Amino acid sequence: MARKTDAEKAVGIRRAEARDVAFVIALDKKITGIEKPDYWHDMFERYGANRQDERFFLIAEMNGALEGFIIGETRAWEFGSPPCGWVFAIQVWPGKRLKGVGAQLFEALCDCFRAAGVTTVRTMIARDNTSVLSFFRSCGLMAGPFIELEAPLRDSGP
Amino acid sequence: MKLQKATCFALFAVIELARDPSRQLSAAEIADKYSISAHHLAKVLRDLGRAGIVVAARGVGGGYKFAGNPRRLTLMDVIALFEPIKSDTLSEGEPLPVTDAGQALHLVLKEIDEHAIATFRSITISTMLKLVEDGRGGRRTAR
Numbered sequence: 001m002a003r004k005t006d007a008e009k010a011v012g013i014r015r016a017e018a019r020d021v022a023f024v025i026a027l028d029k030k031i032t033g034i035e036k037p038d039y040w041h042d043m044f045e046r047y048g049a050n051r052q053d054e055r056f057f058l059i060a061e062m063n064g065a066l067e068g069f070i071i072g073e074t075r076a077w078e079f080g081s082p083p084c085g086w087v088f089a090i091q092v093w094p095g096k097r098l099k100g101v102g103a104q105l106f107e108a109l110c111d112c113f114r115a116a117g118v119t120t121v122r123t124m125i126a127r128d129n130t131s132v133l134s135f136f137r138s139c140g141l142m143a144g145p146f147i148e149l150e151a152p153l154r155d156s157g158p
Numbered sequence: 159m160k161l162q163k164a165t166c167f168a169l170f171a172v173i174e175l176a177r178d179p180s181r182q183l184s185a186a187e188i189a190d191k192y193s194i195s196a197h198h199l200a201k202v203l204r205d206l207g208r209a210g211i212v213v214a215a216r217g218v219g220g221g222y223k224f225a226g227n228p229r230r231l232t233l234m235d236v237i238a239l240f241e242p243i244k245s246d247t248l249s250e251g252e253p254l255p256v257t258d259a260g261q262a263l264h265l266v267l268k269e270i271d272e273h274a275i276a277t278f279r280s281i282t283i284s285t286m287l288k289l290v291e292d293g294r295g296g297r298r299t300a301r
Contacts, residue, residue, distance in 0.1 A: 098229075110300050121300050127272060133280035134232070138288070140300045143277070 008100040013108040016048040016057040016069065023059075023066040027091050043089075047071050056112040060092070060101050068092035070105040074116045079146060084120040085113030090132075106139050124148060159274050165240040167194055167202045172236055173290065175212055175224035176283045182215035182223045202240075209239050228287065234278035243275055 021044050029035045048057035055073040070090040076083035092102045125133050170192045185203050189196035203222050206212045212222040255261050
């Protein structure tokens with residue numbers, strides 16, 4: 001692994017606490033344009049406050065300022081897959097990107113997954129979300145053995 | 159998915175030069191390493207130079223240096239210089255297939271193309287260099 005830069009060394013990763021939820025709501029609103037307080041409070045209850053041996057809600061901070069977060073959990077036997085770690089949310093404050101914060105969040109989550117006993121990390125990204133796809137590819141992820149399929153549901157009629 | 163010869167040569171050259179942006183290599187040196195035509199590669203390098211991805215180095219021996227941003231330059235950026243990669247498998251101006259089987263096949267081929275495009279767009283030269291260093295072509299692991 002590459003040696004950390006001074007900026008990367010200054011980043012601290014820790015478990016999310018209830019007081020961080022306001023930051024998460026604000027960061028998500030900044031990125032998506034939609035404020036979802038109920039959703040993020042619920043996410044904290046599910047992933048930050050319960051079953052912490054398999055659910056991980058991590059926060060990155062630098063010099064006392066919050067920089068980003070990542071959420072993941074270990075899941076077993078979905079789609080016939082042996083236990084693996086799923087990453088399903090990562091956000092870094094705009095303007096604080098390209099400084100290794102996202103990579104450190106991801107590495108910290110992978111450490112949590114390893115401690116939980118899984119050996120594979122997995123995520124799902126919209127095909128047209130090039131920047132996030134590039135980020136995960138730079139972390140070493142490649143196409144896995146599953147293909148996501150979907151279809152619009154036809155109207156069942158009268 | 160099969161890329162044209164010029165596209166592959168361009169990717170080899172870009173990856174080879176990006177390994178060490180301070181190093182200059184001649185077309186012959188790169189061609190020798192990859193066992194490809196130096197004459198053909200020289201033409202490809204001129205195209206890459208016109209796109210600003212490599213620069214011709216002055217001085218004894220000449221050669222080229224990498225001039226791009228490896229964290230920004232994607233495989234698609236390089237590929238698009240040499241061949242069209244579109245999500246529509248039809249040639250320009252070609253009408254949609256008129257048969258139901260033709261339309262269904264078109265849909266499947268379009269899906270494959272869209273995956274290929276998303277892959278090429280999301281892999282930077284920096285990521286390719288990690289692949290080369292970590293796995294020598296094998297599967298990488300997350301750190």
